[in-house]
Amino acid sequence: MTRAGRWIRQRLILVVALLVLLYLFAPIFVVMLMSFNEPKSKLSYTFDGFTWANWQHPCRPYGLCDAVSTSLRIGLLATVIATALGTLMAFAMVRHRFRGRAGANLFIFLPMASPEIVLGSSLLALFVSSGFGGKLGFWTVLIAHVMFCLSFVVVTVKARLTGMDSRLEQAAMDLYANEWQTFWRVTFPLVFPGILAAALLSFSLSFDDFIITNLNAGTTVTFPMFVWGSAQRDIPPQINVVGTAMFLLALVLVLGGELARRRRTR
């Protein structure tokens, strides 16, 4: 075997890993690059020239910033509501024995397993048949988003809660903490990483959703709908600015979380 052959053999895992990472991140690099693009024509998918202009005037394309704002508002509200409700549901499912618990556990998984197009169209049918047909918009989208985020929150928080030793709470009670103090001093801090993960997941699911949103939005336009709409005509480079900004925000959150975790365990 040649020297080079051996070198590659010994580093095969590394080489494959780098290729997979490249595969994962190539689209994001393209989005980042295109956010600095100065396209020559309206329907340009090539990098024609470098400019800061897109970052300086992200709201220039008509309706883009309204759509982003709508998506952010729906995302944040849906996250808060779904996280609060889902956390309570997870506590009930893990900590309380009640009739139909096994059934509830199964039903929680259904929205995650059903195709979005089915959920979206059946929600639309529900809204229309109950007289909200003319009022589709912000609130119907919000209701839909809370609905599909809920399952993910319950599953995420439940996993964290199941992994938590209930003797820790008993130990707190044994050490003079009443029910309220036990929850805030022991249970909540220990479950919090799960709740935070659930909230981040909810937000990205809501911000990202197109199929269910598109069916139930009426005349309201969210960011994914704006991107879809403009892809039919032209792609303003500012869309890439929003995409890059969201990616960087997520990156900062993840890195921050990791740093906090490391500081805690040191």
Added chain:
Amino acid sequence: MSSDLVLNGISKQFSGQRAVDNLDLTVPSGSFFALLGPSGCGKTTTLRMIAGLEEPTTGTIRLGEQEITGLRPYKRPVNTVFQNYALFPHLDIFENVAFGLKRRGVKDFKPKVEEMLGLVELSTYGKRRPSQLSGGQQQRVALARALINRPQVLLLDEPLGALDLKLRRQMQLELKRIQTEVGITFVHVTHDQEEAMTMADTIAVMNGGVIEQMGSPAELYDLPATTFVANFLGQSNLIRATIIGQAEENITVDVHGRKVTVPLPRCRVTEGDVWMGIRPEKVFIAAAGTEQSNGSNQLRGAVVTDVSYVGVSTQYLVKLPWDQELTIFEQNTGARGTFGVGETVDLHWLPTHTFVLDADQDAHAGVEHIDDPGGAG
């Protein structure tokens, strides 16, 4: 004393299963008390009822003048060292130990926490997390976290179960030292008879939700009340016998045709069929036909079937003429040689080392099948 822990008629049922059955128990203030029994005997359930983590189905628990049966755990002057410690993973060692004092609103907790960390020799570990400590260190933190509250009763739920043998021995002495120092009542739950004997002043042997026998380690070992206690605390040779007579302070029993004498106070029953018991180290083994001093009990014509040398002692298995095997430990004093397999020997022992139990019980109750996990027990 005024702050004795008294359990009165305590029962606990879990969905029809009776875990603890009409238990009466008094733990004197300041004592080191052990609840000893196999897993599932109800000892941990009893402990959790004292802590307030389970509610008894019936019965009352009193601590001194106060009835605590229905009190929430955080209202009881009782603290627990949990099995596997249950240290708070999100708090450092200092905060773990300070937890109880802070909840009770003690203002000047810092010097107390430092003093307590000193007592368990972890002064420099205050800023660490539980996961960064070894098992033995975590065990000491759990102890400090409970003791700092100066409870009237400290409950220990198999506190040494997760430690290796050497560390466990060390911690047994350490726990005993601390208990003597602080003078708090310790109630210690364990399945390890050696651990209970080493540490406790009083042992209650539990089996099937009831207390089989209670007393000092020496009392329990010397004069077990049931076959379960005889087998669970150390080992016993139990031989089927029949009581045939009583003369003054002695009972005479017939053991397969041979007469054996037992002092009356050492007999649980005084007529009918019995189990005659004798501890393996109390039996002397001698060459066949050797004349023995008057007054000792004798069984002649046994055959050595197995000899194992275990350093301080030699362990013999001998087969009696009616095919029952007995275990005998002999100290390796070097005063004489050992017997070989196949040799015929005589066995003798003092009447005051013999005990007599009711024959209605299973002779194998409480036997630990260490080398025979699948065997019929």
